[in-house]
Amino acid sequence: MRILALDIGGTAIKSALLDGFGHVLREMETPSEGKRGGMHLMECAKAVIDEYAGYDAIGISTTGQVDARNGRIIFANENVPGYSGMQVSRILEAHAHVPVVVENDVNAAALGEANFGAGVGERDFLCLTYGTGVGGAIVIDGRIYGGADGVAGEMGHILTHPEGLPCACGQRGCYEQYASTSALMRRAREVEPGLADGKALFAQIGERQDLQAIVAAWVLEVTYGLVSLTHTLNPGLIILGGGVMRQRVLVQAVRDQLYPRLMQSYRGVRLEGAQLGNQAGIFGAYALARRALEETK
């Protein structure tokens, strides 16, 4: 069995051909220019597919909210105009003539971690990604929990500061306005305007007490959302992803703040950093397609 996995983003399409054991046989990355629209993105995906041969199914991880039951984009923002409503699986099946399964990129990353990364051996866990916003996925019994409409897991819009900062979703005080990497950098740049990114921040933090205080306050913001989620879902594991969480000292700092805030019976939850980095989507798309093939046998 061979599977072609695509991770479709607004700026690039990552792709890989994998065998039945999850070994990457070949991979590439292609610019996607999502700003040119959903149709253009699909043409790019077809061109990527044409670069490969000998696969039995295609797994897709994509930007946007996805109805995984029928492979349709429910909603995509202005980064890919006209992508909303697009029947991705139908379009690509007509082109490639093999089964195509589609999942949202945050959910796909969670499935990647579930099968090949920090979630191995855990059936029920949460995966949160800290970046421009905060993305989330709920994995129950090894599968993504989609909810009534397939869009469960928008942890970034939990209200942690009612009447606080405005959010693109229309609410005020959403978790991601305080706990995202963007929020951290916004605060850090108030005292150090020249900071390029999180890496630059953590390179300086050793001798800067003001930056240390900002990071400590941000760790608390991260923790607030996790307290609510842990008490709601009683997960066995929470995986913290996003580039900033590669600073493993942060994962430990969140642990230190989280456990004292949990009721005793919830303290069995483990907190781990994501392991697959930006490859998680590819491995999740692969896992999804492999399972779809196995279930049709």
Ligand SMILES: [Zn+2]
């Ligand atoms: Zn919001």
